[in-house]
Amino acid sequence: MGSDWETVIGLEIHAQLATRSKIFSGSPTAYGAPPNTQANLVDLGYPGVLPVLNAEAVRMAIKFGLAIGARIATHSVFARKNYFYPDLPKGYQISQYELPIVAHGALEILLDDGARKRVGITRAHLEEDAGKSLHEGLARWTGIDLNRAGTPLLEIVSEPDLRSAREAIAYMKKVHTLVRYLEICDGNMQEGSFRCDANVSVRRRGATQLGTRAEIKNVNSFRFVERAIQYEVARQIELIESGGKVVQETRLYDPDRGETRSMRTKEEANDYRYFPDPDLLPLAVPRSLIEEVGRSLPELPDQKAERLASQYGLTEYDASVLTASRELASYYEEVVRETRGDPKLAANWVMGELAAALNRDGLDIGRSRLPPAGLARLLARIADATISGKIAKEVFEAMWASGRDADAIIAERGLTQITDTSAIERVIEEVLAKNPGQLAEYRSGKDKLFGFFVGQVMKATQGKANPGQVNELLRRKLSS
Numbered sequence: 001m002g003s004d005w006e007t008v009i010g011l012e013i014h015a016q017l018a019t020r021s022k023i024f025s026g027s028p029t030a031y032g033a034p035p036n037t038q039a040n041l042v043d044l045g046y047p048g049v050l051p052v053l054n055a056e057a058v059r060m061a062i063k064f065g066l067a068i069g070a071r072i073a074t075h076s077v078f079a080r081k082n083y084f085y086p087d088l089p090k091g092y093q094i095s096q097y098e099l100p101i102v103a104h105g106a107l108e109i110l111l112d113d114g115a116r117k118r119v120g121i122t123r124a125h126l127e128e129d130a131g132k133s134l135h136e137g138l139a140r141w142t143g144i145d146l147n148r149a150g151t152p153l154l155e156i157v158s159e160p161d162l163r164s165a166r167e168a169i170a171y172m173k174k175v176h177t178l179v180r181y182l183e184i185c186d187g188n189m190q191e192g193s194f195r196c197d198a199n200v201s202v203r204r205r206g207a208t209q210l211g212t213r214a215e216i217k218n219v220n221s222f223r224f225v226e227r228a229i230q231y232e233v234a235r236q237i238e239l240i241e242s243g244g245k246v247v248q249e250t251r252l253y254d255p256d257r258g259e260t261r262s263m264r265t266k267e268e269a270n271d272y273r274y275f276p277d278p279d280l281l282p283l284a285v286p287r288s289l290i291e292e293v294g295r296s297l298p299e300l301p302d303q304k305a306e307r308l309a310s311q312y313g314l315t316e317y318d319a320s321v322l323t324a325s326r327e328l329a330s331y332y333e334e335v336v337r338e339t340r341g342d343p344k345l346a347a348n349w350v351m352g353e354l355a356a357a358l359n360r361d362g363l364d365i366g367r368s369r370l371p372p373a374g375l376a377r378l379l380a381r382i383a384d385a386t387i388s389g390k391i392a393k394e395v396f397e398a399m400w401a402s403g404r405d406a407d408a409i410i411a412e413r414g415l416t417q418i419t420d421t422s423a424i425e426r427v428i429e430e431v432l433a434k435n436p437g438q439l440a441e442y443r444s445g446k447d448k449l450f451g452f453f454v455g456q457v458m459k460a461t462q463g464k465a466n467p468g469q470v471n472e473l474l475r476r477k478l479s480s
């Protein structure tokens, strides 16, 4: 199985735009309010009320479009997508259909082998979110919470360019990073601010036509998207190989069982009876607005990664990890500035010890227990040979736990590295005197025992002897 088949994936990502009010009404969009306290007559779909477009949502869509090198439509149209569902009281969702505000963009992803791949973005359109059905804690009812109804969404539709679950995740993360850089979406996946439908099909390698796809709805974590795709690919291949046929349908991913299940057969576009919303004028975006938004763009993730790589001599991979968020990149750059030291050392520590500690405590970089200046002072003590890299890890843990300064911990615990040649020589003498058997073996040609002696010296000094010096002095001693 597997290698005869090619996987084809296209993602539809829904990013909630971080406006304060809704896309067509003045209700607040803040998450977590008691049910139905943030829905007004427009959101409830009362007759006789009129939607008024939120200009900030339009600016945000333009911002995204410019950041992916897309075409921004100076003329786009809001349409009604008609369907019945309890969390959609109007009976239609206002979306953009034939003329979206953003079209023909692309993003580049970094593949596992270090190559880059361009992923086409067909379109990104503005639409309103629906409400939510609530089941938890309600034994015999379904609750309807319309707080989310009318929250602005940017739906970002990729070309079917992705060829594996790994690529899909790399792309999804790239979009996630970008919307946060642009500050158009908070990216909070638990709260549903950033979610994705994955369209998945398989075909025989070399085939030119696309296979029939299944659409996996509303997956809201990177890990689940990856697993859902893997499961779905295996299911489709097995189905076809055993003589069956994939049907176009909508499926749901069940994280508890790790499988996808059929939800309904897929609607065709014409089932929705799209038509231009007569309550809303076509959206005219003046050139001057596009230019103004263009001038407000921050340094974008790719630009930042490229700059970090060249400015600090980092690998492309390290630069891409360190630019996963603006906050992480600025933390890193501050560490480098503060130490005026080795940028590669700083990169290793930020991506290594610091990332591990944050991860362990479930914190993001903005809430690090260790400010950049604190980490910088620790790294400076490695650079000036006060402590070894290994001891530094111990100091780091103590700093993380107590919030105290590196120097205070080094002094209090007596961790200062021993760099005094005669002191190290004394320890070497002792070690050799205590291990006459090993010494004789070494002298008779068992070179491997060199490491044993280094280890004994480090042990005798509680790891505080400067390892470079130990090696050199020991070598000198043994060859004399």
Ligand code: ADP
Residues within 6 Å of the ligand: 008, 009, 010, 011, 012, 157, 158, 159, 160, 161, 199, 200, 201, 210, 211, 212, 213, 269
């Ligand atoms: P719909 O309007 O029904 O959602 P679209 O044609 O707009 O369908 O495509 C939605 C998504 O599905 C896009 O991301 C697209 O790349 C992807 N897609 C389309 N056909 C396939 C296919 N055969 N296999 C995988 N993905 C596909």
Ligand code: MG
Residues within 6 Å of the ligand: 012
């Ligand atoms: Mg779709």
